[in-house]
Amino acid sequence: MADTGFIPKEKWGAFIEGLSAKAQVWVPCLEEDIVIFRPYSKERVICFDRPANTPPKGVIFPQSDTLFSFAFTKDPENPQKVMVELEEKLDFPKTIIIGSRPCDAKGFLIYDRPYTQTDTPDPYYKGRREQTTIITMSCQSPSPGCFCTAVGGGPADKVGSDILITEVNTGYFIEAITEKGKEILQQSGAENGSSHEAEARKKQEEVHSRVQDRFCADGKPKISRDLFENDDFWQEELAKCVSCGACTYLCPTCYCFNITDEKTFEKGERIRSWDGCMYTHFTLEASGHNPRPTKYQRFKNRVGHKFIFYPEKYDGVIACCGCGRCIRYCPMSVDISEVVSKLQKQTGSASNGK
Amino acid sequence: MSEVDPKELRIVGFLCNWCSYGGADTAGVSRFKQPTDLRIIRVPCSGRVDPLFIIKALINGADGVLVSGCHPRDCHYSDGNFYARRRLEMLKRLLPFLGIDDKRFHYTWISASEGQRWQKTVTDFTSQIHRLGPLHSGKEAQP
């Protein structure tokens, strides 16, 4: 592989500094004991040791994003008549995410299909996505709850990243995957990486072996429709859920959103903001009717979307990257991989779930 | 927020309709001189004032908040101001914990006939807020 490189430990800081000259760089920063993606600046305490608490989805899919602003002006002749002007803003800065994990990067591929591969593409997501380069760090160790290998991923999976960096003991082994990645590699002044490739591969396999195969060896879990439709199963499994929405906001593959108008007197904005199917108001209609009023119906739809509906619509792609955040940060430790493993039992496919 | 000439600060006043609003009206009718920073919001009773009104005002651009109701035992609804007294005392003690000077929030009891007392309260409270200065530096005042 010609497109590899190596950056020794002492030059690592300069490498990141160099990137921030070219674009707005987002790095995982340590605050209290939390790792959160922030725009790079010198004072930031950068932490690559573990996956960030929140995935970098906020860089390309911000938690609140102005779609357009509107302003009312009174028509001088006819004060009763109010004129409206709309103004959209579609310019996005060049951005680099460094320190995402393979599961985070794969998350954006799950976004790409509904957001861009359609006859009505989303210009906001598409604009930011095209301006963003994703430099992923392969995992040095799985985190509590990780199950990426059970959904076709892995701690060194290249899918969705422009560059994959693996930490070896004297520095960082770089693999450029896409054109964007190659361009950055050339400009980074990195040394030749071939002498470090073997060490990096060994490290990657070693970590890969340590990720538990929670429920599906071949990475393509198939769910039995009859058990999926059995509401008692869901009622029992989700009795402990408090239906908060932390799992949807922390999930790299969740892309649902809400649109609201925020107005002050004579002007305002229509904004898009994160939303999640686990919230009561997600499907609540003005008449009071709610197609999914209970938490177990909502979670059934959440599992259904990721493991049945999305694959049905996009030729078998599972809309879950196994990052484990929804398990790690669930107030009541609801374990989606355990639920999916139970749903597989009927089909008897090769699963060694608990 | 409508534009405010730089000298004036934004002070919000929640006045109970039966006593304090009457008191402010008496002060106005008797032409008592009062600073103009305070904007009055009439509420049915001081018991209607949710501490969240005060918090929302303070963190969305107000520099000071005043709440005034009937004197204890005179409440038109008999116990509205008793509940208010507890809530507003709880809030007053919470504000410093958040980093907001509790002198920016004041609650008192003024009856409809006490125009004089209203004028003194408004004048003193406005000068107290001016001594403290704006709560929000320019940029943050926009919601």
Add this chain to the structure above:
Amino acid sequence: MASNKNPYLPELVTITNIIEETPNIKSFQVVFNDPERMKTFTFEPGQVGQLSVFGVGESTFVINSPPTRMEYLQFSVMRAGEVTGALHELFPGDQMGLRAPLGNWFPYDTMKGKKILFIGGGIGLAPLRTLILYMLDNRGDYKDITIIYGARTPPDLCYKEDLKDWESRSDVNLILTVDAEYPGWDKRIGFVPTVLNEVAPSPEDTIAITCGPPIMIKFVLQNLAKLNFKDEDIITTLEARMKCGIGICGRCNLGSKYICKDGPVFSLAQLRDFPGVI
């Protein structure tokens, strides 16, 4: 819908006329501010649009004037929540935002040469109206048309002029009903599903199209089954909480289908493989 256009940016429309259909339903006739757009705008009967009241929000309504009558686009709005409440405060001449056309439409080609049975309840007549008027403007393409329409009380009946016109026409069989006795009401009394049983239309070579409150749909579908209408011959149009209108924001899904993009028009056969819906 041109693809590189921003699908979230509404086009400005102006209200030309407002009709008080019932105490809580108003019909808004709107035209695009850009006259050029008015000429080039096309849509199919059954497609929906998102009406924007800037500062309040957006809601989805069916375009219930037919594509054959393009002097204006008409939307009927029942007051229910924030946006519909704000819409009911507007006057002719006010401006709104419109994102249209969205979603699929009634498969009127496959209905050609067949008998058509419309079953509507309350504001449920809105989506049916666009198709009825479209069919009346191409009357020759369809055999006899039967319309069973009911509401709680006579003032709750929508499109009173259309009802008079349809009643007077010989080539339309209109059956009106209200839920209970009402002074001055001399026609049928009874819920729409029970009237459907009384009329008992034959399923032979007939397409049934129904829309109304969920409770009515439930019993209408049961009765149609008893009258052994086949699932693929029963068509309905669904309603749901919608935000993006282009099949991304995730809230109006029925399994893998989105009501705003893959619907709102579905046949009962399609709805069967979403258990729990019917």
Add this chain to the structure above:
Amino acid sequence: MSLDKLKQIITDVLKDVDVVIGYKQGFDALHATPCFVTKPEQVDEIIWSPLCVQNLAGYLTSLKKKVGIVVKGCDSRTIVQYMQEGLIDRNKVVVIGIPCTGILSVKKVLEKVKHEPVEEVTFGNDGTVIVKTPSGDTKMALSEVAPDKCETCLYPTPVVYDHLADEPIASTKDPQNVFKDVEEFNKKSLEEKKKYWEKEFDRCIRCYACRNACPMCVCQDSCIAETRDPHWISQRSNLTEKMMFHMIHALHLAGRCVECGECERVCPMGIPVNKLKKKINSDMKALFGYEPGVKPEDKPPMLTFSVEEKNIEEHKL
């Protein structure tokens, strides 16, 4: 506390209730998870250890049936507060109390083992914990990794119970310094405190886990943070809206928060959400001598008043 005794109690209670809620092992060795026992054979899954951190009493307001519930000392205060506010029918609840010898904070343990997956957790009876991860064993004192609430816990033995799974334990903590941390913090300058809260709340992603895990937040589905017209808070993701939401949560718990610590435990962004409520509780104690969730016959201070308030003087300008 012998696990078999607890299992025996649960089996007996199960006879005359529809479900008994306890704890079972979670997705890894460090996490326990609630267990809804409806059939006797499920009782084997029940565990009891310092891993059992969730406050199960929060489920009582949403379950319409007859329920048995396992509670620690801090959780039991939730039930008393429900009784004070009439949010549950006490005769439809069978309380299985467990005198608590301390639980662990998952966050503090993960911080100690650098967030590696935990393969095994063993508790020594000398108050120590051994946590096994891929890079070996780490030994720590339970008190070192206990949640903050345990450091000032006055009620290790449940304040209300129908069955008690072990001998009652008295608290060894001094009631004076229950609110010491809050008083300490309050001594800082206004500017310092303002900066502190701005830094902490900036991380909030408004996932509402703190609200939905809070047992006292019984109106989650119609919370004013998401309903009402005009809206209390917008969907904008800026500091003002995040601050306002946390004030909505804190003020709606004034004189009601039983300090079970769930809001802080479940926050995925590590925000000290319970601190605000603890400050209000310290004022409730100072003003009305009231402690939420201790005596069923008490009346929450914000739901009542006294004509002559002993501790509230009129503020002079």
